[in-house]
Amino acid sequence: MVQAARILRPETKPAAPAARETATLLVPGRNVWRCETASRASMLVDAAAYYGALRQTLRAARHSVIITGWDIDSRTPLVGPDGEPGDDLPVTFGAFLTELVRRRPQLSIKLLLWDYYAAVYSLERELMPALALQWNTPRQIELCLDDVLPIGASHHQKIVVVDDAVAFSGGLDITIRRWDTAAHPLHDPHRVDPSGKPYAPFHDVQMMVDGAAAAALGQLVRGRWYRVTHELLPPAPSFYAQADCDPWPVTVQPDFTGDVTIGIARTEPRYGPEPEVREVEALFHDMIDAAERILYVENQFLTCTALAQRLIARLQDRPGLEVLVIVPKTHHTWLEQQSMLAGRIRFMQMFDEAGLRDRVRFVYPCLRNDGSVRDRDAEVMVHSKVMIADDRLLRVGSANLCNRSIAVDTECDLVIAATTPDQRSNVAAARNRLIAEHCGATEAEVAELLVRTGSLFATLDALQDRAHRLCPIADEANRHGFDFTAQIAAVADPARPLEADRYLPDPSNEPPSQRRFSSILLIGISLLVVIALVLAWRYTPLADWASPHKLAAAFRAIAASPLAFPAVVGIFILAGFIAFPVTLLIAATAITFGTWEGLSVALTGSMSSALATYGAGRWLGADLLRRVMGPRINRVARKVKSNGILAVTTMRVMPTAPFMLVNLVAGATRIRLLDYTIGTLLGLAPGIIIMSVLGGRLLEIMTQPSLVDLLLLAGFLLLWGGLSYGLQLIVARLRDRFGATESGQA
Structure with a gap:
């Protein structure tokens, strides 16, 4: 954890001689994060210059490439000003990376992309980037969607770091409808999107640096990767002592040489334990004040x-x-x-x-x-x-020069x-x-x-x-x-981020007054969801097997058999592997078997299904899960493991994913079996008990509800929510008590 802290909050290094000369302008901790030197720096004007230089630098990569962006598109033509690749690798970015790692198996490529695809951006961005850049690429290429941000904020940094030796930062994402040359002709056959549609001339600028400045940007992006995934990426070893290993593109003539002072300024919104950073704003003010x-x-x-x-x-x-x-x-x-x-x-x-x-x-x-x-x-x-x-x-x-960039989005500016x-x-x-x-x-x-x-x-x-x-x-x-x-x-364009943690806190860490608000919110959400489901069952043409009538009829046919109990439990297990709604199965069991028998069958069936899919997840392993869900699963697993029973119980009471997926994730990430079993039991038991008590009345409530039925259902839902929330608080307090005891003994 010492290493993790060093990545997330690196100490400012002693200033180099060139940095000391500009100390009155660039002040680490105020208007820049770090002042470092580069032996070479270039301003790459327009995407053709940037993409051409980036392509050559990536071809020289030996150990690691880390790319962060607001948008990353596998279809981007990674070509220089002449519109041609100039080598035997594919033209488009995704295919280029795939062939690159095939030829260089030791190379690791990490892609960190902002996780937000609202309708307003759907026409601008690639549909399902994980499919193009995670699932359909070799294992050395990993895409992670960055969601560790306040509500309304975006990850806006556009940084590429190659082997901690050369880095790019500026306004350009590696995405479509950006490529253009500095000449900006009215008509350019290369300036078309993937569908062949021309787009208007486009101007942007990226900075390219090497040396200690590039290494510092490497530390910055590894820190961001750790924050999203809880995975430590080691710095790249030094490959470039020899001139023939120099990753700087031969076609790029440096604008600056020698000891060039590079300041790195950031914006980072306050989120969880991470403090707010507003170096970008301070640097804007100080540069304006310096202009003569x-x-x-x-x-x-x-x-x-x-x-x-x-x-x-x-x-x-x-x-x-x-x-x-x-x-x-x-x-x-x-x-x-x-x-x-x-x-x-x-x-x-x-x-x-x-x-x-x-x-x-x-x-x-x-x-x-x-x-x-x-x-x-x-x-x-x-x-x-x-x-x-x-x-x-x-x-x-x-x-x-907008409010978002001052305090809401993540930003990175380089200043010479x-x-x-x-x-x-x-x-x-x-x-x-x-x-x-x-x-x-x-x-x-x-x-x-x-x-x-x-x-x-x-x-x-x-x-x-x-x-x-x-x-x-x-x-x-x-x-x-x-x-x-x-x-x-x-x-x-808000002046500050919307902070969800102020409105939906962890009940175990809140004062009693705030806990009451959270419980009311939880129960209210549950009530709305279930009423919506009742109305959907009543007024929409759902599939036959997703109706209580069909399920109850099937279970009644089985109920007369002496093997009814194991048969229904087997149905629960099989249904768990096809993501069939477990709540429907519990309801059908309660309707068919009555209170006590229905309770035992439903509890046994749902727990058996949960344990079976947990076992499948454990057998499949976290590696496959990581390929499907991306590396941020590390952060989810860490949070669940650290909270144990409480976390599993919470997922059952207010699930954030289908029953089957939660079970697979729990198994693949090797949550302790005892924590998983107890948490699942505590989360499912209140609902199963209430449905079993309703018994045969439940079918009438679900299919032909009267006002009295809806009021009765609302009352039971309040009871369900109260029981579930009470169980969470009990477990949280027990965890805190035993945790304090263990800490004191240690």
Whole structure:
């Protein structure tokens, strides 16, 4: 556990000489997590440059690859600017990884993908990524869905670490509809989605680093993997002492060489025992405060008014400062329009109100439509997250200028602090290269104009007649009908995460007043679910065998046999392996056999089914289960094992998965048989007892319920919930008492 703590909360290393020189700007623990050095760093502009460099780096991988992302799509064409793979490996990402590990069996690849597939993203993301990247790939490739986040938060970091030697971080996910070149032609045969449909030009930026900075990013992503899976991934051994093992792509000329100071800034929301981290926000503030002449910004979203206020204050304090903000022309999806557009309008209006609109320009990149139709220009989608303060600070990351990126989502930004004349020249060159791309110019032209005019805005005006140019944003507020934006923005772009643990706590850790709330909630949910099932049985055409009539008739035919008891128990066991609802079987048993005999048959049958499927899970083993459910099963198993009887009882009272699946998981993860048996018995017994007491009356209640029947059912459900919850509290207190005794003896 010492090692785990070191991964999750690594101590700040002593600052290197280059880092000490920039201590006034980059302060570990305040606006960065760590300051490390890299011998090489490059700004990779647009996905073609990134995917081409990534493909070459992955081919050189020896030990481990860890990839984290908001989205990862197996169909992504992993190709460079020419649109061709340049080797004999497959083009698409999933097939490429599969062939890579086939040729290099010792290579381990971990993929950490945000676990959220709401309807608003269903058309953007790959359906069932686990099928493409977990089940249909070799064992060396593992996909884990990251759900260790507050409600409404997302895992937004986009990081790739190869052997702790080379790392990439920025705004680009390895997903479809991202590939484009820096030229952004109006029509590119390679810029199509998997269905062959063309998409608009797309601009984004990724940073590539090596050395200690890459190793630090490796520690960061291993910490995230541990938090999700409770599995420790060892650091990669050092393979690269020899020049012929260098994983840096030969086609990528480093923008920075020597001892380059790299700061790593994070956003992490508070979740469980993990504290809130807001280094991204502090770094935004400090970079704004450091700008003297030019502040260059590329970003997808502008909604955080605190950052606008900071920028206004800096403009008022520095009359010579010019600010260029490059954003998308508009937000295309309905959700972004409703949640982000109003925030962007308010962000821009603040500069009008402060009388500073002539000192800041909000623009988007556009392309003249083949030079023939002047009023139908094409826009370039801006997805990058870049901030450059003069020639001193270059920042590339995943964080937007919105509330989510400040406090809700996980983010990772890299910042280069220039400490030498050469490095400052390289920061200025990186900025000029981006301006040149958007304005259809060369880097040298931009540099010459900046020197000659002494003004960023004058330089942009001089380049305004090119086919590629920057056009002013002209947003309009919603003028039609009721404005839902405030309500939607509160959920889509919240200032803080919604914390579910405040509303659904563990009853064993709560004060009595909160426990009463939880028990009422539990009983209420159970009541709603069962009433819904009663109505479904009554009014929907369910399969014959999923009806109490059919089951009761079958059991009555068996009841006359002298082998009725073992026959029904056998049916319970067989039904358990096909995920048949155990509650229906218990109900049919109670209806057929009456109170006492039904109680014994149902209890024996359900416990036999639970133990049989538990045994099957144990025989199949955790390895197969891990292949099906992914590595986060480690975290589930750990939680269940640590809580023992209480955890199993809770799963039975308010199941989060089908009866069969719970049993298989329990067996495969080797939960203690005694804990499993007692927990299952405590969880099932109250329901079986109540159904058995109702006996023959139960069929009438389930098929032709009257108001009295429903009230009677509600009363029994309250009793069921109360008994179940009481049993949990008793077990929790016994566990705490015996745990304290054992701790005292130790």
